[in-house]
Amino acid sequence: NAGVTQTPKFRVLKTGQSMTLLCAQDMNHEYMYWYRQDPGMGLRLIHYSVGEGTTAKGEVPDGYNVSRLKKQNFLLGLESAAPSQTSVYFCASSYVRVGEQYFGPGTRLTVT
Amino acid sequence: RKEVEQDPGPFNVPEGATVAFNCTYSNSASQSFFWYRQDCRKEPKLLMSVYSSGNEDGRFTAQLNRASQYISLLIRDSKLSDSATYLCVVIGGSGGGADGLTFGKGTHLIIQP
Numbered sequence: 120n121a122g123v124t125q126t127p128k129f130r131v132l133k134t135g136q137s138m139t140l141l142c143a144q145d146m147n148h149e150y151m152y153w154y155r156q157d158p159g160m161g162l163r164l165i166h167y168s169v170g171e172g173t174t175a176k177g178e179v180p181d182g183y184n185v186s187r188l189k190k191q192n193f194l195l196g197l198e199s200a201a202p203s204q205t206s207v208y209f210c211a212s213s214y215v216r217v218g219e220q221y222f223g224p225g226t227r228l229t230v231t
Numbered sequence: 232r233k234e235v236e237q238d239p240g241p242f243n244v245p246e247g248a249t250v251a252f253n254c255t256y257s258n259s260a261s262q263s264f265f266w267y268r269q270d271c272r273k274e275p276k277l278l279m280s281v282y283s284s285g286n287e288d289g290r291f292t293a294q295l296n297r298a299s300q301y302i303s304l305l306i307r308d309s310k311l312s313d314s315a316t317y318l319c320v321v322i323g324g325s326g327g328g329a330d331g332l333t334f335g336k337g338t339h340l341i342i343q344p
Binding site: 152209216218 | 263264265273274275276277280318320322329330332334335336337
């Protein structure tokens, strides 16, 4: 039982490049989330999904897109990376209670 | 006033001592509350839920004060391994869903030998 996994663990992008972060969970959770964590800013919700085929905007959605084609996967896309998107990205999932989330190990993204 | 506020610390506490810190929230309609811990360069992990009647799990006690709009976390007999950042989570709004979820910025705790 791997829990929540994230791919890749580290990535360096040049401004304007695109990439997709993959999150996978094997706990059959309905809800999945993408956060970014920056020094002094805490965890901020980017997008979330309440079930397969659904997505919704969080607090800081601009510059990101998401897809939840399969229940176990939640993808976060950056179409045109900017230095302001340098951050640590965490994926999380939960069964029903939104506050009881399981986090993945994070992806450290640097945009130069 | 910010939605969810925590004293960033650091709290430097000797091993074996008792330490407590609070998390204040601005939305009086907030429904659910949680504490997470996050070790350096690791992911947050759920520590405990905070119930209206309080919640105790071993050396950890969480309490909710709705009148003053804060939750608290008390750690007794602190261990070196308790050194971490403690994040509060408040879920506000009428639906109690993810759109009302806010993480505090965390309180950094350092247990000293």
